[in-house]
Amino acid sequence: MVGTHEITSSAALVGGQIGSIDEEAFYSLYQATSPRLFAYLVHVSGRPDVAADVLQDTYCRFLTRKTRATMDVSQTRSYLFRIAANLLHDRGRNKIDEIVQEVPECGFMPNMDQRLDVRSAMRKLKPREREMLWLAYVEGMSHAEIAITMGLSLLSIRILLFRARKKTAGFLKPKRTMGESNAM
Amino acid sequence: MNLMRCERECDVVRSARTGFWNSDLLYHVKECAACSETQVIVQAMLGEAAQIHAEYKVPEEGRVWHSVRSQVRSGIARRAGLTFQILRGLSIIYGLVFLFWRMHNSTPSKLYLFFPVFRSELLPPWNGTADGLALIGTMIGVLCISIGFWVLQQDNSHRLTRKTNR
Numbered sequence: 001m002v003g004t005h006e007i008t009s010s011a012a013l014v015g016g017q018i019g020s021i022d023e024e025a026f027y028s029l030y031q032a033t034s035p036r037l038f039a040y041l042v043h044v045s046g047r048p049d050v051a052a053d054v055l056q057d058t059y060c061r062f063l064t065r066k067t068r069a070t071m072d073v074s075q076t077r078s079y080l081f082r083i084a085a086n087l088l089h090d091r092g093r094n095k096i097d098e099i100v101q102e103v104p105e106c107g108f109m110p111n112m113d114q115r116l117d118v119r120s121a122m123r124k125l126k127p128r129e130r131e132m133l134w135l136a137y138v139e140g141m142s143h144a145e146i147a148i149t150m151g152l153s154l155l156s157i158r159i160l161l162f163r164a165r166k167k168t169a170g171f172l173k174p175k176r177t178m179g180e181s182n183a184m
Numbered sequence: 185m186n187l188m189r190c191e192r193e194c195d196v197v198r199s200a201r202t203g204f205w206n207s208d209l210l211y212h213v214k215e216c217a218a219c220s221e222t223q224v225i226v227q228a229m230l231g232e233a234a235q236i237h238a239e240y241k242v243p244e245e246g247r248v249w250h251s252v253r254s255q256v257r258s259g260i261a262r263r264a265g266l267t268f269q270i271l272r273g274l275s276i277i278y279g280l281v282f283l284f285w286r287m288h289n290s291t292p293s294k295l296y297l298f299f300p301v302f303r304s305e306l307l308p309p310w311n312g313t314a315d316g317l318a319l320i321g322t323m324i325g326v327l328c329i330s331i332g333f334w335v336l337q338q339d340n341s342h343r344l345t346r347k348t349n350r
């Protein structure tokens with residue numbers, strides 16, 4: 001887990017370099033923000049190769065923006081997620097790559113069934129819904145932050161998040177109930 | 185609680201993310217359908233996040249840094265290329281005007297070979313002062329181009345030295 005102080009220091013370092021790109025500052029910013037951003041991109045796109053490409057483009061766009069100098073920690077984080085989301089949407093619009101939600105092969109895990117349930121449930125959601133759920137529940141963003149990141153109104157976020165939650169719960173519930181009855 | 189969300193949903197998300205639950209909130213989750221749904225989804229998604237972190241490696245920072253740098257450089261080069269193209273166009277226009285002027289300035293004017301209007305003296309040839317000024321202008325142009333080339337050469341050699349040092 002990334003510490004807040006790490007993000008603060010990296011953001012300050014990068015913020016201090018206007019017009020020039022400092023390698024050390026970039027490394028600290030990258031270490032502080034990239035794991036979460038990459039996980040988000042993998043989750044939404046369903047493809048690690050696409051996620052890696054978009055991650056790279058996200059930092060490229062971020063570093064070429066002059067406004068980054070005046071941003072604080074949460075703004076930096078929101079801004080990075082916003083760039084990444086926009087880039088994913090652009091790719092979807094231009095059909096650069098199909099959003100494939102295949103369940104990748106992975107080794108044995110004690111709660112493997114549960115993982116597959118979650119992935120198959122997520123596969124049934126729209127990319128926007130997956131984005132929203134991830135930002136709200138994994139990143140812990142407030143509705144206002146999600147609204148800024150996704151470029152939607154606060155009311156839309158509330159409605160869409162409610163629908164996404166209901167849908168996901170609906171997809172998760174039957175299997176859970178079956179699993180529980182089998183255990184009994 | 186309204187139809188869309190419970191006021192304590194944020195607390196539930198926070199507790200599910202941190203793992204710290206107080207008894208009051210636990211009791212509330214049991215009673216509230218929205219919060220119990222939220223709890224299940226948050227825990228499932230956190231598991232998914234942990235799985236993604238374990239399964240996939242984030243691209244190396246050095247690789248991303250170099251790609252970002254090259255993208256930024258290619259952007260700058262593209263913009264500079266546009267300037268060079270404009271300058272090239274201007275230089276061609278300048279060259280044509282210079283040729284036109286030189287032909288007209290020669291005694292007798294050679295332009296009437298292409299344009300009969302120049303047989304008359306409607307456009308008188310320039311005198312020697314203009315010729316001298318044009319020569320100075322050309323020399324300044326040549327000097328500017330030489331300086332530009334020298335700067336580009338210097339930049340290229342610096343870049344090559346840095347690459348070989350790496």
